Amino acid sequence: MSDVRQTVYVVEDDEAVRDSLELLLKSAQHPVKSYSTANAFLDDYSDAMAGCMVLDIRMPGMDGMELQKRLNDRNSLLPIIFVTGHGDVPMAVEAMKEGAVDFIQKPYHEEALLEKIAAALATDREQRESLSQKQDIIRRINTLTPRETEIMDRMIAGQANKVIAIELDISQRTVEIHRSRVMHKMGTHSLAHLVRMVLSVKDLIDGK
Amino acid sequence: MTELGNTQYDATVLLVDDNPHNLKVLYETLKDRGYHLLVANDGEKALGLAERHQPEVILLDIMMPEMDGYEVCERLKANPATADGAVVFLSALDDVEAKVKGFSLGGADYIAKPFQPQEVIARVKTHARVVRLERELQARNRQLEGDQARILDTITQGIYGLDAEGAIVFANPAAASIIGCELPELVGQNFFAFHFGLTELAGLPVLETCQQGIAVHERGIEMMRQDRSLFPAEVQATPKREGDQLLGAVVMFRDISQELDSERALEEARTTVQEQRDQLAHVSRLLTMGEMAAGFAHEVNQPLTAISNYVRVALRLIAADPIDRELVSETLGKIEAQSHRASEVIRRIRGFVKKPATGKEDVDLAALLEETRQFAEVDARNNDGGIDIHITGELPAVAADPVQVQQVALNLIRNALEATREANTKAPVEVRAVLQDERTVRIEVLDRGIGLPEDAEQQLFLPFYTTKKEGMGIGLPLCQSLIKAQGGDIGFERRPEGGTCFYFTLPVAPAA
Numbered sequence: 001m002s003d004v005r006q007t008v009y010v011v012e013d014d015e016a017v018r019d020s021l022e023l024l025l026k027s028a029q030h031p032v033k034s035y036s037t038a039n040a041f042l043d044d045y046s047d048a049m050a051g052c053m054v055l056d057i058r059m060p061g062m063d064g065m066e067l068q069k070r071l072n073d074r075n076s077l078l079p080i081i082f083v084t085g086h087g088d089v090p091m092a093v094e095a096m097k098e099g100a101v102d103f104i105q106k107p108y109h110e111e112a113l114l115e116k117i118a119a120a121l122a123t124d125r126e127q128r129e130s131l132s133q134k135q136d137i138i139r140r141i142n143t144l145t146p147r148e149t150e151i152m153d154r155m156i157a158g159q160a161n162k163v164i165a166i167e168l169d170i171s172q173r174t175v176e177i178h179r180s181r182v183m184h185k186m187g188t189h190s191l192a193h194l195v196r197m198v199l200s201v202k203d204l205i206d207g208k
Numbered sequence: 209m210t211e212l213g214n215t216q217y218d219a220t221v222l223l224v225d226d227n228p229h230n231l232k233v234l235y236e237t238l239k240d241r242g243y244h245l246l247v248a249n250d251g252e253k254a255l256g257l258a259e260r261h262q263p264e265v266i267l268l269d270i271m272m273p274e275m276d277g278y279e280v281c282e283r284l285k286a287n288p289a290t291a292d293g294a295v296v297f298l299s300a301l302d303d304v305e306a307k308v309k310g311f312s313l314g315g316a317d318y319i320a321k322p323f324q325p326q327e328v329i330a331r332v333k334t335h336a337r338v339v340r341l342e343r344e345l346q347a348r349n350r351q352l353e354g355d356q357a358r359i360l361d362t363i364t365q366g367i368y369g370l371d372a373e374g375a376i377v378f379a380n381p382a383a384a385s386i387i388g389c390e391l392p393e394l395v396g397q398n399f400f401a402f403h404f405g406l407t408e409l410a411g412l413p414v415l416e417t418c419q420q421g422i423a424v425h426e427r428g429i430e431m432m433r434q435d436r437s438l439f440p441a442e443v444q445a446t447p448k449r450e451g452d453q454l455l456g457a458v459v460m461f462r463d464i465s466q467e468l469d470s471e472r473a474l475e476e477a478r479t480t481v482q483e484q485r486d487q488l489a490h491v492s493r494l495l496t497m498g499e500m501a502a503g504f505a506h507e508v509n510q511p512l513t514a515i516s517n518y519v520r521v522a523l524r525l526i527a528a529d530p531i532d533r534e535l536v537s538e539t540l541g542k543i544e545a546q547s548h549r550a551s552e553v554i555r556r557i558r559g560f561v562k563k564p565a566t567g568k569e570d571v572d573l574a575a576l577l578e579e580t581r582q583f584a585e586v587d588a589r590n591n592d593g594g595i596d597i598h599i600t601g602e603l604p605a606v607a608a609d610p611v612q613v614q615q616v617a618l619n620l621i622r623n624a625l626e627a628t629r630e631a632n633t634k635a636p637v638e639v640r641a642v643l644q645d646e647r648t649v650r651i652e653v654l655d656r657g658i659g660l661p662e663d664a665e666q667q668l669f670l671p672f673y674t675t676k677k678e679g680m681g682i683g684l685p686l687c688q689s690l691i692k693a694q695g696g697d698i699g700f701e702r703r704p705e706g707g708t709c710f711y712f713t714l715p716v717a718p719a720a
Contacts, residue, residue: 014514016510016511016514016545016546016549017510017513017514020517020518020542020546021513021517023521024518024520024521027521027524027525028524060591060592060594061592085502085505085506085509106506106509106513107509107515107516108513109516110516110520
């Protein structure tokens with residue numbers, strides 16, 4: 001999925017800062033989309049957005065922290081770089097705890113900003129790739145029949161075929177057939193790999 | 209007849225004749241007519257009775273043995289105690305010479321013998337009334353003079369009566385004590401020469417009162433004492449006239465050196481208070497700036513951030529080939545605009561923090577409030593509602609110190625923003641200005657915030673009273689002091705719909 005076009009989303013209430021930042025990022029060959037309020041961004045937001053956000057922490061109306069919360073509620077993966085002013089460091093720390101990737105103080109050096117943006121875009125790319133892998137795993141899990149799912153859960157729990165057959169009151173042969181179907185559908189030959197795959201999406205499945 | 213009884217009579221009449229028959233007739237004629245009648249049959253007795261009883265009327269026979277009527281009359285007139293009685297001569301002598309002699313000796317009238325009772329009664333009545341009236345008049349005069357003298361003696365102001373040339377014809381004891389000499393030494397001196405040591409009189413204030421009849425009242429005139437030392441005086445001169453004629457002037461004066469000292473001390477104290485208020489105001493502005501420092505840093509950082517971004521953009525633009533000159537120029541223009549923006553913030557801070565030029569000027573309130581609003585918005589970044597200004601109609605200029613008025617407005621607006629934040633409301637802070645009456649402009653700062661505590665009415669303007677965690681309780685008392693110094697008023701009202709309205713008034717500047 002690395003062919004997704006990454007955009008830098010700028011949310012900044014100050015017109016001059018927004019305009020100059022937009023020009024700067026464009027001149028550094030970044031696709032940019034900028035918004036003057038948090039609400040404008042939220043209205044535009046979709047899961048499909050890839051890239052990162054440069055978000056002013058203090059804004060009239062909804063501020064940057066509030067926007068971050070709303071995006072977290074919507075499971076946004078967009079990495080956020082907070083732009084803070086002098087004396088906003090406690091807020092920035094709070095924002096980092098809430099999952100922001102970084103923050104930068106105004107006025108900033110271009111190099112520092114561009115570095116942070118590059119890092120954020122890399123994070124986004126990784127997250128997106130890992131997410132697409134996970135989504136693939138979930139898709140595979142969703143193709144299993146209920147019986148196959150039950151067998152897989154017991155496999156992951158470490159139960160031997162014999163134990164599974166006794167407990168489910170079916171023949172060992174039947175267990176073996178189900179087991180081979182599970183491995184096939186999940187696209188792996190190794191039980192260890194299967195365990196890792198399922199565990200990696202465990203929170204996503206449980207959350208549903 | 210007792211002395212006490214005397215008071216019940218209209219008048220006392222003394223009858224003097226050596227002839228008992230005549231006396232009897234006179235007595236019979238005048239008795240029971242309300243007179244106290246005294247009788248003497250010779251001059252000596254008459255003088256004795258007159259001295260004792262001071263009769264209003266003396267009917268006096270001229271031809272008497274030993275002392276005749278003329279001599280009795282002469283001696284009556286010579287004695288102040290009896291001089292005012294009306295002497296009516298009685299005589300058979302009917303010649304003009306006798307009458308003339310009688311009048312020349314002070315006689316008031318003449319009755320010829322043999323007399324007619326009606327004539328005696330009429331003349332006695334007339335003369336008794338005249339003498340009585342004269343006596344009453346004199347008594348009143350004496351009383352008035354006494355009162356006047358007592359008043360003049362007790363008055364602490366110096367009083368002079370001057371003639372038209374400025375000679376002192378009268379002085380009261382206070383005048384002598386102020387001048388440092390004895391009362392008799394003053395009378396006869398020339399007011400101008402004595403107190404101003406001048407031979408050239410032109411320009412002296414009391415002069416025009418003496419010469420042109422113009423009343424004057426001047427304070428702080430330097431007058432000379434007898435020892436030629438000077439003292440500051442308040443001098444009030446009123447022309448003294450009789451009919452159309454100007455007789456001179458009455459001058460009242462007092463030594464006001466102590467008064468001037470007190471005034472000077474008061475003025476110094478007032479100046480000190482003013483200076484301290486200005487200093488406190490200045491310190492308070494610095495404190496406010498301190499509280500707003502983060503906000504100002506933000507205000508300056510915004511344009512600086514934009515400038516630094518634009519500069520990088522410009523650098524890339526000029527590194528490109530070909531160079532897009534138009535875009536470079538546009539970017540440079542933006543840089544310039546942002547640098548102006550930053551310097552505007554600095555200018556505003558400097559304007560607020562600088563010590564104000566003492567004294568009022570004509571202030572355009574609408575512009576001042578707009579500038580204050582921009583200033584306060586540094587704090588309002590965390591208020592969703594912001595600050596709205598409503599100016600009703602055309603506001604005239606007010607006479608005030610603009611820096612201090614801005615300080616008060618900023619203080620009230622920041623309080624309102626804080627109350628609004630604490631109430632978590634999005635309602636804007638409103639600033640209203642309206643011409644309250646032709647001489648007063650009223651400025652209101654309204655919020656829909658958390659409102660004031662119950663004891664605000666008693667406490668809010670007291671120093672060191674505060675409702676804020678970090679407050680020092682200086683803001684509002686200082687605002688009050690500053691507004692009162694501008695001749696305005698300050699106060700607050702609880703809004704029925706919630707929140708608070710603070711207001712202050714300022715005097716309209718006098719028309720140029």
